[in-house]
Amino acid sequence: MEETPALHSIDGTVDAVIFQNEENGYTVLRLEVGAPEPVTVVGCIPGVAPGEGLTVTGTWGRHASYGEQFKAESVERRVPAGEKAMLEYLSSGVIKGVGAATARRLVEEFGADLFTVLEEQPESLTKIKGITRKRALEIGASFRLQMGMRRLLDFLSANGLPLQLGMPLYRRYGAQALEVLRDNPYLLVDEELGVGFSAADQLALRLGMEGDDPQRLEAGLLFELSHNLMNGHTFLPRRKLLWATGALIGLEDAGPLEDALTTLVERGEVVRESIAGEDACYLAPMQEAEEYVAFRLAEMAAHELLPPAGLDGLIGRIEAEQGITYAPQQRQAV
Incomplete structure (x- = not known):
């Protein structure tokens, strides 16, 4: 069995960004x-620039062509301190x-007040000859984008989440990504992001969400319906859905889950239908798809x-x- 490389931490200042x-x-x-x-150092560190202070946790390795490298798994970033580091950071072109x-x-x-001015009082940049109000606001907006990404990555790192989530989250939610994620950690349970429900749920509870919070219950119900698509089920009976979700999130009282399910139905995210004596619960797109398939088959x-x-030639x-x-029965089916 291959031994897992030991984690190390190194601390320093970014000298240059190679790629x-x-x-x-x-x-x-x-x-x-x-x-x-x-x-x-190699790894996911978007928007980093010379002059920044970093504490990087990861593993040592050796690249066949480039020699010894430190692979970052988590990164703590510090705003450049001191005029020399600030000048180096801003001169890199990181701020448009x-x-x-x-x-x-x-x-x-x-x-030393420059970064506070850039983030909170960009209009003050007009004191500099040649900087118009429009340009000052654009510079401030660019700096806030950088700070937004930095805080998002700090948040991911502090909560043991992959830094690779930073860019897709930022593309989707922009400078508000961290705020959006704090408001609804279950947004991470997404095919593109690839975070499991358990990890998102732990994050939500760590951020102070109550165990019976409606947002948590709704996320659990939607996850169960989505998860069971992989098992070939376009719907789940209501009783099974409530039981499975309760087991998933550790909630024995079905009452709050019933209320959460009703809310999802009212919002149109879940559709309930009576099928063969069962109260069937669908994700809305699945119910729509099933209806369409049935309509086309009937048509x-x-x-x-x-x-x-020329069917025989086409099959050939x-x-x-x-x-x-094709086997004879397969040919006949075609």
Whole structure:
């Protein structure tokens, strides 16, 4: 059995960003750690720039072409401190509308208060010659985007969630991503994000959500219906749905779950129908899809369907292209 690499932490200041993928946040950077040579750090650290302080937790490894690297699993980021680091950070181009010359004037004008001004009082940037009110607001907006991403990644790291979630969450919710996630951690239970219900539920409880909070109950019900699609079930009987959800979230009293289910039905997210004596509960898109399939089958059954001309030749070409041979019963079914 292969031994799991030990986790280590290193602390330093970003010297240079060698590569950064804007789509997924994958980054290669050099980190000054007080040693003769900087450390190469790789991992998901979107928006990072020279001058930032980082505490990186991860594992050491060796790349066949690039040598020793430190692979980041979690990252704590610190706003650049001191005029030199602030100047280096802003001169990197990480803030739209700010180049090296503008960065120097901003640092000279506002000093240690600069980042507070950028985030909270961007109109004050008009004190700098050549910065109009419009440009000042744009610079402030760009800086807030950077701070939003930084706080989102800090939140993910602190809660043991993959840093790779940062970019898709940011693309979806923008600068409000952290606020949206705090309001509804169950948004993480999404095919694109790939976070399991258990992890999202633990986060919600850690953030102070009560065990019988309606948001938690609704999320549990929707998860059970979605999860059972993988088992071939387009609906679940109401009794089974309530029991399974109660077992999932550790709630024995079905009353609150009944109320949550009623709310989902009223909002149109769940559809209830009587089928063969069962109170069936569907995700709304599944009920709509099932109705459509039934309608199309009925429509097809009402007309005589004739095979297309040259069917045998068509089947032969498909077999040749796909490298298969249909059994006699399969040919007949086609």
